[in-house]
Amino acid sequence: MMASTFQENCISVINGAPSWAVFFLFDLLDNFLCIVFRFVDQVMEEKPESCQCSNPQETSGYEFLSDHQHLSETLYRRRNIFRQAGFLRFARKLPEITKKIGIATFLRNFLFPEKMKKVPREVANRWSDCGCKNCVSWTNNDKLNVIVKQPSVSPDLLMSNKPVDNVIFIHGFLASSSYWTNTVFKYLPETTEKTNYRFFAVDLLGFGDSPKPRDCRYSLQEHVEMIEKSVILPNNLTSFHVVAHSMGCIVAVALAAKFSGSVKSIALVAPPYFGDKEGASCDALDVIAEKKLWPPTSFFSAMMAWYEHIARGVCFVVCRHHRTWEKIIKIITWRRYK
Template sequence: MPKFSANLVGKRGVIRAADFIITVLSFIVFLALDFLDALLCVLYRFIDDFLEGSSAASSCYCSRGGEESEVSETLCRRKNVFRGMLGGFTHFAGIFKNARGGGRGRGNRWSDCGCESCVSWMKNGVTDDLRLHFVVTQPPNKDKLEDVDGKGAENVIFLHGFMASSSFWTQTVFPYLSEEDSRQKYRLFAVDLLGFGKSPKPMDCLYTIRDHIEMIEKTVIVPFEMKSFHLVAHSMGCVIAVALAAKYSKSLKSITLIAPPYFPSSREDASLAALEKLAARRVWPPLLFGSAFMSWYEHLGRCVCFLFCRNHRTWERILKLITRRDVHFVVVDMTRHTHHSAWHSMHNVICGGAKVMDKYLETLRICGVKMNVIQGSKDQVVPLECSRNMKMQVGDNAEVKVIANADHTSVVVGREEEFTRDLEQFWASITTSSDVA
């Protein structure tokens, strides 16, 4: 027993020492990143003004207040010890402003990709009638979605997560539907959320939860006259799905959330608390460091997008040459956005959603909406506590399922058939219970 205790104390000492080293390294590394991001703020301001004639509306959040009501506080209140010191230099950027003046409107920036795939939404000119790109299935041998066995086909809307697209669903769930049953009963819609995939990526948009919902309504709910529908969402899409479900609680048949980033909004600064949970400024583990790098640093993140997203076709060709196979859809989707759309969606949806999720979930609880929550036991992006918190908030109407040895992506990708069967069984249980009622 004494020997065991000594070993335990020794292990705890090693863990504490390792944690101390990581804490010190994190402080040094992120201090350096603070300085570099502040320098890049000055550099990008000069370049943007020279090439684009940027207006005040196009400035970064280093020098802006939180005047917009729907803008997350994480955009303007991110800590950077050097921001105030170097901020004065941006005042002189206006000297080099392009004579054309004006804002960027809805078009691409000089640092965004201009390939056909990325600007296809602008091919007919930039208009006010923007629609999302989506993929829809129809029951076989049906010119119209007329009643099947006396009942209309049930609509299902799929929403992907951060830095993904409709391919997350069309490459996983769609091919594995039961031939005899589900393909007759369900009409599936997989959308590219605003700012991702082949959907529009306007520069004059803040990519708030409301912006995303309005585009989903405009693209699929209203045109297809949906009287009822199921929702399935992954990661960031869960926040949008919950908001959409609360708005259409009387039309919603069920909602399935995979790895939902949900934190109870007991604090006034709930958005900042969510950012600190999802992207703590730590150098280890690497995935957490990457999240922090892209979430806290507007200009460093833009550099990454300039290097990888703007040149995604080159990187895809290189990967294809190295692996001698087609690039996996998950890798392809990671670059199909602009820095503006990803940056704002991250903060205004994932972090900003922390302030309103409790209200939306309370609506779903009162309305008795059936909720299916799924998460991988090894999810390093969204803490497992998020699913447990959601169960506590919604109560008996929510069923939580933890998938052993699955992470944030492999909870779906890699177990497509099993996941699809679970979805079909959940939808069938909702239909059966409504028939009984």
């Protein structure tokens, strides 16, 4: 028994050593990219936003919330060896240094003609994000994208004037309303004879085709308010059921707490549960996005969750140039490009 335990510990150490080395380098790379992005943001944007390496009080680009203590610790306190050692002190002073010297202003004036700077336009995305028509289409709407399905009712049910049972479906992390439309909605009957249902599948704020505003912290309160604004109020829902999956369960519980008199039932599928001790959010992130190299999906999730600037670099290479990648993929797969 002891030999088996010792063998398992040895395997765990052997597998953990490469992961520790890789993510140690990622800690260093993320701090370096922080300095790079801060300088480039100074050049490309007249009012650059602060990254989450800063303290909440130091953030710019949006109004500081007085109740910032309710934000997740993972927003500003993601563990990083070099950040905790104070390696970002220079990066925090970089905007002031470049502003005093005038380097950023000089490069901005040199790279962008005065005529271009005077054109009034509302920028939806940052310079490192894609600005194509599809990627900024959400700017035309200030409400969540909602997929509604209501099966037809039988004549007998229609004559009975039975009230409609409304059901709100909330997806989880890295998902969208398609999670429900492809797994539940497609199997619903076209006609119901006993109960009159109306189903709402929402894209949460920042997901799917819903708005992705820059001046937003994507807090639990904002998620609930957007569901209220996009689903409950427009459809006059006085009573409804809630079905949620994964991260959406947290939003569902908050929604049920706010509308306790309207929620008839709540169904939570694979809800996350973690303690409420200090640092629990970071401990939860350790579990949800564990720093390991295998499988690739876990490695990618950890990289994108723990490292803000590396994730931004990946989005710059992949997402900002997605149309180019789409062309390449279609050529490689012998699909005709339209």
